[in-house]
Amino acid sequence: MTEKNIISVEHLVRKYGKFTAVDDISFQVGAGEIFGFLGPNGAGKSTTISILCTLLKPSSGKATVNGFDVARQQHQVRQSIGLVFQDPSLDDQLTAQENLHFHAMVYNIPGSVRKKRIDEALKMVELDTRRNDIVKNFSGGMKRRLEIARGLLHYPKVLFLDEPTLGLDPQTRNRIWEFLLDLRTRENVTIFLTTHYMDEAEHANRIAIIDKGKIIALDTPDKLKDMVGGDIINLKTVDDKKAADEISQRYRMQATDGHGELLLEVANGDEFIPTLVRDLNTRIISISLRRPTLEDVFLKLTGRAIRDSEVSSMEAIKSHMRFHGRR
Amino acid sequence: MKTAIAIYTIWYRDMLRFWRNKTRMLGSIMFPLVFLAVFGSGLSRSMGMLAPGVDFAKFMFPGIIGMTVVMSGFMSGISMVWDREFGFLKEVLVAPISRVAVAGGKTLAGATIATVQSIIIMALAPLVGVTLTPLVVIELLGLTFLVALMVSSMGILISSRIKSMEAFQVVMQMVTFPMMFLSGVFFPVNNVPDWLAVLVRLNPASYAIDPIRQTVLQTVQLPPGVPGLSSLGLTVFGHTMTVWEDVGVVAVLAAVLIAAAMWSFSIQD
Numbered sequence: 204m205t206e207k208n209i210i211s212v213e214h215l216v217r218k219y220g221k222f223t224a225v226d227d228i229s230f231q232v233g234a235g236e237i238f239g240f241l242g243p244n245g246a247g248k249s250t251t252i253s254i255l256c257t258l259l260k261p262s263s264g265k266a267t268v269n270g271f272d273v274a275r276q277q278h279q280v281r282q283s284i285g286l287v288f289q290d291p292s293l294d295d296q297l298t299a300q301e302n303l304h305f306h307a308m309v310y311n312i313p314g315s316v317r318k319k320r321i322d323e324a325l326k327m328v329e330l331d332t333r334r335n336d337i338v339k340n341f342s343g344g345m346k347r348r349l350e351i352a353r354g355l356l357h358y359p360k361v362l363f364l365d366e367p368t369l370g371l372d373p374q375t376r377n378r379i380w381e382f383l384l385d386l387r388t389r390e391n392v393t394i395f396l397t398t399h400y401m402d403e404a405e406h407a408n409r410i411a412i413i414d415k416g417k418i419i420a421l422d423t424p425d426k427l428k429d430m431v432g433g434d435i436i437n438l439k440t441v442d443d444k445k446a447a448d449e450i451s452q453r454y455r456m457q458a459t460d461g462h463g464e465l466l467l468e469v470a471n472g473d474e475f476i477p478t479l480v481r482d483l484n485t486r487i488i489s490i491s492l493r494r495p496t497l498e499d500v501f502l503k504l505t506g507r508a509i510r511d512s513e514v515s516s517m518e519a520i521k522s523h524m525r526f527h528g529r530r
Numbered sequence: 531m532k533t534a535i536a537i538y539t540i541w542y543r544d545m546l547r548f549w550r551n552k553t554r555m556l557g558s559i560m561f562p563l564v565f566l567a568v569f570g571s572g573l574s575r576s577m578g579m580l581a582p583g584v585d586f587a588k589f590m591f592p593g594i595i596g597m598t599v600v601m602s603g604f605m606s607g608i609s610m611v612w613d614r615e616f617g618f619l620k621e622v623l624v625a626p627i628s629r630v631a632v633a634g635g636k637t638l639a640g641a642t643i644a645t646v647q648s649i650i651i652m653a654l655a656p657l658v659g660v661t662l663t664p665l666v667v668i669e670l671l672g673l674t675f676l677v678a679l680m681v682s683s684m685g686i687l688i689s690s691r692i693k694s695m696e697a698f699q700v701v702m703q704m705v706t707f708p709m710m711f712l713s714g715v716f717f718p719v720n721n722v723p724d725w726l727a728v729l730v731r732l733n734p735a736s737y738a739i740d741p742i743r744q745t746v747l748q749t750v751q752l753p754p755g756v757p758g759l760s761s762l763g764l765t766v767f768g769h770t771m772t773v774w775e776d777v778g779v780v781a782v783l784a785a786v787l788i789a790a791a792m793w794s795f796s797i798q799d
């Protein structure tokens with residue numbers, strides 16, 4: 204491990220009984236980097252985070268955070284990290300301020316700066332006017348913001364965010380991201396996040412795409428998108444199967460099936476569209492051209508859309524909310 | 531020092547929650563209160579004296595104090611299972627504090643809450659014609675806190691293995707009911723069938739109830755010529771236990787259970 208790598212993972216494996224949730228993954232994260240884990244439900248993202256945060260023991264392999272071994276130097280690792288869990292972890296019978304105070308105490312923040320830090324954190328997530336309200340009465344987004352503020356209270360070296368914006372509205376998501384990006388520049392915090400929102404993953408400097416416990420690609424968002432050759436054409440026709448056959452015969456091109464439309468990878472999309480419209484015998488309903496997204500990368504690598512391999516994100520949000528509202 | 535702060539912080543949070551949620555307090559003293567109301571209302575007079583100067587109400591009152599402590603002491607475990615179920619435990623487990631401090635803080639909080647609840651019962655002493663002097667109250671507080679520590683660590687120990695609320699509640703019932711019914715809360719433990727006598731003496735709660743009863747009953751005015759109330763005391767192998775001997779048994783058990791709870795809670799997946 205070099206000095207610059209704040210997280211280093213080597214051949215990490217985690218099994219639950221016979222089932223392998225994390226299957227021999229290795230990667231490094233540099234200090235100050237935003238590193239994203241992108242993958243469908245059950246890919247092993249949270250399991251990896253739990254191991255890096257010392258909540259779970261690795262079955263085999265080795266991982267260090269801030270230079271400390273996650274299995275043998277747990278105390279030092281815990282001192283170095285901040286965490287926002289996928290599931291809610293606030294005490295909702297306490298006020299916002301009391302939650303932060305508890306955190307400040309167990310992280311040994313000196314009494315002289317405790318109050319200042321709590322004020323600062325509450326301001327940052329715009330909850331300072333609600334500081335004395337019981338958390339139970341907060342909305343989902345407010346709870347999430349409070350959790351993020353709490354994760355940062357002790358100025359961690361590495362911030363782990365497990366689906367930080369799941370179930371939040373776009374404005375709140377943007378605000379949280381503005382804040383995280385600003386924080387990275389100001390404090391040089393390393394951010395490790397998991398997500399299955401494609402647009403969110405774009406914020407990362409580097410992304411590991413994880414599927415079924417394995418890392419199947421790891422690079423910058425742009426380089427990953429370059430793996431998909433050129434542009435993407437979304438094509439809807441009256442008979443997609445017939446159109447796909449026709450395209451493969453005429454242009455020797457593989458059209459993939461994506462949710463009631465066909466996806467084509469082409470080098471020069473804007474020149475290809477007129478040709479296609481002119482030549483195709485199957486009637487076209489709609490056609491559009493776009494730059495590849497990370498979704499296309501996942502599709503190319505696994506042959507499945509991320510959406511196909513998971514419950515719909517609406518469902519995930521609902522179950523998240525149910526959990527929030529249980530007490 | 532850091533561990534002491536961590537224990538205090540965890541204890542303090544549970545106190546806040548307890549204070550915010552006073553209705554929950556009612557849950558664990560309801561049962562004792564009903565007993566007191568029924569037997570304090572005169573029913574016990576019709577049942578005659580268990581010893582000179584001691585009617586059933588006076589006999590049972592200290593038992594009810596003990597029972598309150600046993601029932602609410604286990605709430606430590608419930609609190610731990612709640613924390614796990616609602617995610618807060620993760621926040622605690624990922625903090626740079628030792629598992630020992632977490633288990634210790636939770637145990638102490640449970641014991642404190644149980645002691646506070648026993649004070650409510652003590653305040654009802656006049657209902658059954660018992661007058662507690664300040665000195666007796668202080669002695670009782672010491673005793674109930676020790677007993678509460680023992681029970682509370684039992685709760686934490688169980689919660690470290692049994693992680694769902696449903697399962698924990700079943701286990702809690704399975705443990706507390708025999709503990710109460712086989713401890714001399716409801717009947718004098720001498721002159722009972724042999725099998726019962728054995729079970730009573732194997733029950734940790736018996737050694738918790740006995741000193742509380744001895745301490746409360748020392749306030750009873752004995753009729754002239756009656757040497758004492760040892761006939762109501764717990765005997766082991768023919769020896770009548772003194773308060774200090776009982777305290778010794780409870781203290782050892784409490785120490786073993788706390789150590790076991792801390793150890794069991796520190797085991798990691």
Ligand SMILES: Nc1ncnc2c1ncn2[C@@H]1O[C@H](COP(=O)(O)OP(=O)(O)OP(=O)(O)O)[C@@H](O)[C@H]1O
Binds near residue numbers: 219245289399
């Ligand atoms: N405690 C557990 N016992 C058994 N299997 C588990 C346990 N926790 C997770 N798993 C399994 O391990 C796999 C990876 O789970 P993990 O929570 O890491 O996925 P994830 O990538 O975070 O998914 P999501 O996007 O839904 O959060 C899943 O198949 C899950 O069922």
Ligand SMILES: [Mg+2]
Binds near residue numbers: 248249250289365
């Ligand atoms: Mg997850």
